[in-house]
Amino acid sequence: MSSFYHVVNVILDVIIVYAFVSNFNYxxxxxxxxxxxRTQRTTEGSVERDxxxxxxxxxxxxxxxxxxxxxxxxxxxxRSMLQxxxxxxxxxxxxxxxxxxxxxxxxxxxxxxxxxxxPLHNLASAAVHAVYESQNxxxxxxxxxxxxxxxxxxxxxxxxxxxxxxxVDSDSLLESNSLLLVVRPFxxxxxxxxVGGIIRVVxxxxxxxxxxxxxxxxxxxxxxxxxxxYLRAFLxxxxxxxxxxxxxxxxxxxxxxxxxxxxxAGGFELxxxxxxxxxxxxxxxxxREKKRAYKIxxxxxxxxxxxxxxxxxxxxxxxxxxxRGGVESMWKHRGMLFNPKFGxxxxxxxxxxxxxxILGPTVEVTGYVITILGLLIGFISMxxxxxxxxxxxxxxTMISISAVLLEEFTTRRYAHPLDLASLIWAxxxxxxxxxxxxxxxxxxxxxQALRNKKKKVWGxxxxxxxxxxxx
Amino acid sequence: xxxxxxxxxxxxxxASSTAxxxxxxxxxxxxxxxxxxxxxxxxxxxxxIIAKSFRYIARVRDARVSPEIRETLAAVAAGDGDRQRxxxxxxxxxxxxxxxxxxxxxxxxxxxxxxLRVLAMELGLAERWRHGARSRNFLVQKMAxxxxxxxxxxxxxxxxxxxxxxxxxxxxxxxxxxxxxxxxAQVFKMLPDQSLLGRILLADSLRPFTTEICERYxxxxxxxxxxxxxxxxxxxxxxxxxxxxxxxxxxxVAGRDINLRLAALQGLRYASxxxxxxxxxxLALLASPDERAHAPAAKAxxxxxxxxxMPLLLNQLRTARPIPALAAAxxxxxxxxxxxxLLENEILTSVRPQYALQALEQSLVTERG
Numbered sequence: 001m002s003s004f005y006h007v008v009n010v011i012l013d014v015i016i017v018y019a020f021v022s023n024f025n026y027x028x029x030x031x032x033x034x035x036x037x038r039t040q041r042t043t044e045g046s047v048e049r050d051x052x053x054x055x056x057x058x059x060x061x062x063x064x065x066x067x068x069x070x071x072x073x074x075x076x077x078x079r080s081m082l083q084x085x086x087x088x089x090x091x092x093x094x095x096x097x098x099x100x101x102x103x104x105x106x107x108x109x110x111x112x113x114x115x116x117x118x119p120l121h122n123l124a125s126a127a128v129h130a131v132y133e134s135q136n137x138x139x140x141x142x143x144x145x146x147x148x149x150x151x152x153x154x155x156x157x158x159x160x161x162x163x164x165x166x167x168v169d170s171d172s173l174l175e176s177n178s179l180l181l182v183v184r185p186f187x188x189x190x191x192x193x194x195v196g197g198i199i200r201v202v203x204x205x206x207x208x209x210x211x212x213x214x215x216x217x218x219x220x221x222x223x224x225x226x227x228x229x230y231l232r233a234f235l236x237x238x239x240x241x242x243x244x245x246x247x248x249x250x251x252x253x254x255x256x257x258x259x260x261x262x263x264x265a266g267g268f269e270l271x272x273x274x275x276x277x278x279x280x281x282x283x284x285x286x287x288r289e290k291k292r293a294y295k296i297x298x299x300x301x302x303x304x305x306x307x308x309x310x311x312x313x314x315x316x317x318x319x320x321x322x323x324r325g326g327v328e329s330m331w332k333h334r335g336m337l338f339n340p341k342f343g344x345x346x347x348x349x350x351x352x353x354x355x356x357x358i359l360g361p362t363v364e365v366t367g368y369v370i371t372i373l374g375l376l377i378g379f380i381s382m383x384x385x386x387x388x389x390x391x392x393x394x395x396x397t398m399i400s401i402s403a404v405l406l407e408e409f410t411t412r413r414y415a416h417p418l419d420l421a422s423l424i425w426a427x428x429x430x431x432x433x434x435x436x437x438x439x440x441x442x443x444x445x446x447x448q449a450l451r452n453k454k455k456k457v458w459g460x461x462x463x464x465x466x467x468x469x470x471x
Numbered sequence: 472x473x474x475x476x477x478x479x480x481x482x483x484x485x486a487s488s489t490a491x492x493x494x495x496x497x498x499x500x501x502x503x504x505x506x507x508x509x510x511x512x513x514x515x516x517x518x519x520i521i522a523k524s525f526r527y528i529a530r531v532r533d534a535r536v537s538p539e540i541r542e543t544l545a546a547v548a549a550g551d552g553d554r555q556r557x558x559x560x561x562x563x564x565x566x567x568x569x570x571x572x573x574x575x576x577x578x579x580x581x582x583x584x585x586x587l588r589v590l591a592m593e594l595g596l597a598e599r600w601r602h603g604a605r606s607r608n609f610l611v612q613k614m615a616x617x618x619x620x621x622x623x624x625x626x627x628x629x630x631x632x633x634x635x636x637x638x639x640x641x642x643x644x645x646x647x648x649x650x651x652x653x654x655x656a657q658v659f660k661m662l663p664d665q666s667l668l669g670r671i672l673l674a675d676s677l678r679p680f681t682t683e684i685c686e687r688y689x690x691x692x693x694x695x696x697x698x699x700x701x702x703x704x705x706x707x708x709x710x711x712x713x714x715x716x717x718x719x720x721x722x723x724v725a726g727r728d729i730n731l732r733l734a735a736l737q738g739l740r741y742a743s744x745x746x747x748x749x750x751x752x753x754l755a756l757l758a759s760p761d762e763r764a765h766a767p768a769a770k771a772x773x774x775x776x777x778x779x780x781m782p783l784l785l786n787q788l789r790t791a792r793p794i795p796a797l798a799a800a801x802x803x804x805x806x807x808x809x810x811x812x813l814l815e816n817e818i819l820t821s822v823r824p825q826y827a828l829q830a831l832e833q834s835l836v837t838e839r840g
Contacts, residue, residue, distance in 0.1 A: 051675035118825045120793040187668035383498050390501045398512045408519045417523040424516045
């Protein structure tokens, strides 16, 4: 028995080292993110909008937004997309076999007529029933058989004729200048093939006529925790990864891609639960294999506001799905891992994804189980337990607070001091209960992925929609 | 500081190295490692909340005093305000005053602008902006440069070669705004080295100098063997979208790099001195073996109403890939009854009538408004 305890102790030692190393890594990325953001803050967003808005040299953009049972928010979000400040853009909404009145609401609201518009490409997607166009707006609605998000995105890409396509969630709101900002890297560097904007939590903000008019921290604790998570992921991680050109994820809620690159890559992978992650990894792969100069960039100024789950049940569904998607994408592109042929992506980006994002929850959950059982049975000393606590929880808390401070020192979107205080408070307590629950969900997501369920279920998330005063 | 911290952590580790259990040796080390970042993060958190509260109060105060600043400044600029009160406001509330003054400078011309220039000197703002133009903070530098431009002060030409593109662009725009005589030539010269973003912004600032640029520099720029210079010149034409005939424009680009020709295609109808010459280039591109040229050439053909292009467009509609085929169908639909008849015939007889149908339908919807 003692040798078993010894082995368990060794495992815990490894986990403690892992916790220190991973948190140190997060800390380094966050520090790098801080310096990058400080530099970008002064140059990005400083460009006057008017010259860009009236220029004929700006590349046209198609905004593609899949919608499945979005009757509550579809009009507001479509209107918000149509009203975006950009010289030339069209909106393509895909009604992905909704059971509710999503399509009828769109037809009534935007006076759509049945169009004979034809697809320009042939990416794989489910059967299209009909295509509708608006007489008054640059709006195309594709009504198709239910096939999932990737399927809908592919259907939309098939109808897009512009050089750039912006993949957007139909339950999200883009800020009016977000297209002018997100297109900037394409104008600055011709080798840019994809750009991601920042996703922020709309819960708690005031939404009027499809635009966020007042930014505030959400009142519910669960959504506050998610605000901290989003800040940590976007401002800390992605800024630094983008700086190293090893950004592997452009959120499906808001990303701008070169259409020819998406077509060349074969579009979004059908049945994938993380089609955004998978596509970006594939774009890296193709560009590296063909030895092309390319850039995949994250910019923190163009904002997409998204509604996050406000119930534990919905959040669990979302997080398990993300984790499953991550595991599947990693498995599919495992050949890139530690492969010097893929440069910094193979040697840093992919290992980062595997060890910190995918294996992280497993290691963390194992650490908690061993520590708690070990303390109860007595085969682990209090000293070791304390070490684990410092390595995972204390350093984790510091990183969460640092993420909120990073937001405050750079983008500063929350105007009221009380919002900052409440977010710091959330960052402090996020590591006591919420983070562990999240790790458990993600751990179970890994299991689901390993069981390789053939049927990919998205899971139904209940949305509240953008009421004038969002909750 | 960092060295002291590392030294302290090492000292803690050495002091605990006599403990028998590895965890007991490492715990003091981990605690020592954690303590400084924890204190730092907590202190920064508290400091941020306090700083944010002060900023919030300052913002509320600025919002309260702004209407008075605006009113007094407007009155003084119009020639009948209380100058002493304005000076007092500038001293007491420099931040909102600076922002409002900048807003006025960029909004007003004529007599008011002349008065604002005098005020900027009197209140010491010009001197402050001259310092700001050398700032390493880009936002400060940008504002200073723009303001100096608006009050007609000279801009350091070395800034046009600054390593940061944004600074180069701001300096170029400010130089143009300042009314400096050789500014258009200098800015035109720097165009090829800028990104598309830079070219868009500078093209916009160069708009008031269109005639001068066209008469003196544009043709030479397009003729240039340096493809970047030629491209930048063509981009200016596209950006301005004005009728600026340039002798032999089509000949200047014909037979050159395909990307340059495609860019020039969009400016063809504004820049060609004769329709016939423009039509030749469009027809050449429609017949070009390079597929990339077909869709833009079809668009240009319909924009310029080149009826001689119809046989080529019809052929493109029948044989090309979807994007050029659709572009050809759209072009025919825009060519009036003759083109639309061809499309109707295509719908009835062709094996792939879909693009003709789509183009006709869209044209009908547009006609009905």
